[in-house]
Amino acid sequence: MSICVSINPLPWESGFFSLNTARLEIDGDTPLAHALQQPCGLWQIKVAAERNDVIDAISQHGFQLVEGEADLAINIKRTERQTGVRIAREAQIPALRAAAGVAFRLSRFRTPWFKADDSSRFYAQWIENAVRGTFDNQCLIACDEQGELQGFVSIREQDGDARIGLLAVLPEAQGKGIGQRLLLSAADWGRVRQLNRLRVATQLSNLTAMRLYLRSGARLESTAYWFYRNAHDPI
Template identity: 25%
Template sequence: MNVIERLDWDSSFFGYEVGRIQIEDINDLTTSDFIEKSIKFRLIYIFSKNIIDIPNIRIIDKKIVLSQKTFFLQSNKNILIRSFDINRDSFDRLKELAIQSGKYSRFFLDKNFVNQEFERLYIRWIENSLTDKSKFDVLVAVIDDLIEGFITLIKKSETVVEISLLAVSQESRGKGIGKQLIVESISRSKEAGLDEIRVTTQLDNIPAMSLYKSANFKIIESINIYHLWNL
């Protein structure tokens, strides 16, 4: 059985012990060794390609990883898309949109999070997107001088860029903003010499799945995520 890995960042951020384990044989979760070692964690993320039917272990997310090769595309000039500029753009607006985008997040859906973990986590993610050394770009869609959508891109390797967050305001959904943010991201990644663009979303997030498939992203990985709480 794989050991339970302590997640230092999560434990520090949430203020309680958080662990992670990848499971291939679900029977490993019922052994006395696992039960004894799991007690020291308040929360354990369990990743498995198999279905787990064990009391107190709840499926929270069906994570889908999609991929697309980069290439040059022509953007819709009716929508202004440019890099975020901290000197003229509203960071508060980015935070607002980031929180709006997370209604399919496991940190929102799991009601055992009771200390505003979801909101704090998404705000930290957008902060990191602007300051992290692995940041590639943060693009915003601007209509009438107001940010109506954004996408954050993180460089994962010399050839791969990852979409970290994508959000469009509720008022501007259905106008093609999300698609144009993706189109611009693919083109900029190609221009920078990156060969592949990836994104992780939830299977139940039908709008996101439809959006990425419309941009010819293909599923390359699917995994179930469960939460085990010791409350």
């Protein structure tokens, strides 16, 4: 099967990782073989899990499976403010960067396509941007009675829904219901803005997160796979 794609350059990622990166979108106008002749250090493509035809086709062009992804949604009903959760401030950025760097060491931004510390750097920058209101609109943090950071969640408004960007609980605070409180706080953030759904994507390998979301009433809406191809891989 031959497929056609469109090319979506990723200038921010290209600059951050010092690697010319582009994402291919399915059902475009350019035959895949022709698109791959364009100069690019790393090609990315996300394919719905049910599109076996596309998966077979891109595999023949040297694409390799990187990670699976699940997208879930929770209907926002009645919510309430959660104790110990508040808006993150710029003074807390160093602690948040350190926490995100540890929490997201394993992701699709991994070797051999990226450097060993790229994933940690990427998510540390993401959470800093969320505190500053860049990309994600806001970052909420959970703290203990002494004010020590226990976890965080970043949220943005997207297409009429609230969407979680990052959610993590520090290792020493796990098993205390912090993740649930952060999730409920994100839902409350959406309710205040009169949004009806809270969406979140997570790695298929992250069973802890999947269990949290499903236990909280989320429904699984879609699954997909990420594939990469280096420029030097043969077509």
